[in-house]
Amino acid sequence: MFFHPSLVSFFFFLFVSIYMMVSVSSWFFVWFFIEMNLLCFIPLINSKKNKYVTESSLKYFLMQALSSIILMIGIVFMYIGLDFFIFFIIGSLSIKLGVAPFHQWMVNISESFSWMLLFVLLTVQKMGPFILLGYSVVDVNKASILVLFLSFSSALVGALGGLFTSSLRKILVFSSISHNSWMILAVSVSVYTWLVYFLIYVFVFFSVIYLFSSYNVYSLGQLFLKLNSLDLLCGSVFILSLGGLPPLTGFIPKMFLIKEFMGVYNYFVFFFLLASVFISLFFYSRVFVLNFMYMCSKNMALSGTTSKAGFFLFFNLAGFFILPFVCLFS
Numbered sequence: 001m002f003f004h005p006s007l008v009s010f011f012f013f014l015f016v017s018i019y020m021m022v023s024v025s026s027w028f029f030v031w032f033f034i035e036m037n038l039l040c041f042i043p044l045i046n047s048k049k050n051k052y053v054t055e056s057s058l059k060y061f062l063m064q065a066l067s068s069i070i071l072m073i074g075i076v077f078m079y080i081g082l083d084f085f086i087f088f089i090i091g092s093l094s095i096k097l098g099v100a101p102f103h104q105w106m107v108n109i110s111e112s113f114s115w116m117l118l119f120v121l122l123t124v125q126k127m128g129p130f131i132l133l134g135y136s137v138v139d140v141n142k143a144s145i146l147v148l149f150l151s152f153s154s155a156l157v158g159a160l161g162g163l164f165t166s167s168l169r170k171i172l173v174f175s176s177i178s179h180n181s182w183m184i185l186a187v188s189v190s191v192y193t194w195l196v197y198f199l200i201y202v203f204v205f206f207s208v209i210y211l212f213s214s215y216n217v218y219s220l221g222q223l224f225l226k227l228n229s230l231d232l233l234c235g236s237v238f239i240l241s242l243g244g245l246p247p248l249t250g251f252i253p254k255m256f257l258i259k260e261f262m263g264v265y266n267y268f269v270f271f272f273l274l275a276s277v278f279i280s281l282f283f284y285s286r287v288f289v290l291n292f293m294y295m296c297s298k299n300m301a302l303s304g305t306t307s308k309a310g311f312f313l314f315f316n317l318a319g320f321f322i323l324p325f326v327c328l329f330s
Helices: 005-021 027-045 051-079 083-097 104-110 115-136 144-164 168-189 191-215 220-226 229-243 249-261 267-297 310-317 319-328
Strands: none
Touching: 005 027, 005 115, 027 051, 027 115, 051 083, 051 104, 083 115, 083 144, 104 115, 104 168, 115 168, 115 191, 144 168, 144 267, 168 191, 168 249, 168 267, 191 229, 191 249, 191 310, 220 229, 229 249, 229 267, 229 310, 249 267, 249 310, 249 319, 310 319
16 A cells, blocks of 8 residues: 555655754744655545545545644644743643543544554544653643643543454544543653653554455454454453563563652552453453454364464563563562
8 A cells, every 4th residue: 555656755745844843943843844754644545545544535635634733723822922822732632642531533444444444533632742742741730730630531431442342443432542641640740751652552563454455454344254263362461462461472562661660649540440451451352352252153263274363462462571570670
């Protein structure tokens, strides 16, 4: 999809716009490169022609345009000395990130996206806004109430939203919203703390996307029809790792953040986020249990089968070996 020369150029300028928006010192130039990013991503959405994609690109454009208007209002009033309007900037970036309660547009457009485009939306397109959000909440105490509200609402929506859908794309969108809750708190402490979490999240998330894309599956029912026994097992491990089940790799950034949060946020914050993780793991474990029951009912054997995602299996199981060292030397 992305290998057509024109799409490659749009993809190149997409990364350029992200790099520039986090490098410039003026909020007006930040706004300019955010708009450049929007104009580069719209053609990528429309690379597959059908009415659903057109509708999704229009929804994406309208939501990004709305958030850009709010951002510009915040920038203008910040320049004339009204610091209160920093909350407008934080709100506009939250819309761009699809943070709850501004998440519904992302859930709606996800169903018409290909797997790789969904990966770009839920990872690459969040890099710039998250780093800008970190610059906006340098003083944690000043924006602590709004930061905690966005984090708690994202944790709650992300945990409960995945319980009521069988669409794999929507499950991953709600998973992304749940991870947003952790990354919002991480970026409020330090951009580097957020970066550690984000990089591990990207690798774990890509392992899920790669497997689903390889088999072209979009619902829980299709998993059993198209995946072989070994990849069903791999998919279950990837999903549980994405949910943060210890001691898989996806748990490492959560443990890292909990240690970093000590002294910044109280224990109620940890309790609430961990409770949301347990709820999320319920619908993640549903995938694992269904896969296991299906394999048992069909007497599917792992021997004699090959996996399309074997490398990613080792990465997601690396937590078994890394976590003991993290606990010993931290």
